Amino acid sequence: MSERAAPFHCPYCGDEDLRPSETPSERGTGAAWECRSCNRAFRLKFLGLLAQGLAPSPSDGSAGGAP
Numbered sequence: 818m819s820e821r822a823a824p825f826h827c828p829y830c831g832d833e834d835l836r837p838s839e840t841p842s843e844r845g846t847g848a849a850w851e852c853r854s855c856n857r858a859f860r861l862k863f864l865g866l867l868a869q870g871l872a873p874s875p876s877d878g879s880a881g882g883a884p
């Protein structure tokens with residue numbers, strides 16, 4: 818598994834003009850990215866695997882059936 822995850826869109830403004838942050842970051846804290854559109858810097862961090870996997874979420878009990 819690769820440790821680097823490249824975001825495709827800025828989580829704040831949705832722009833695609835992202836670049837890796839030049840600021841030195843500590844190891845293990847995640848990759849830092851900068852958005853050139855809204856001038857924000859953010860960090861991506863892998864938190865871990867989901868315990869429940871991809872199991873479908875239980876419905877609220879309203880079995881409508883309509884798509």
Ligand SMILES: [Zn+2]
Nearest residue numbers: 827830852855
């Ligand atoms: Zn942005």
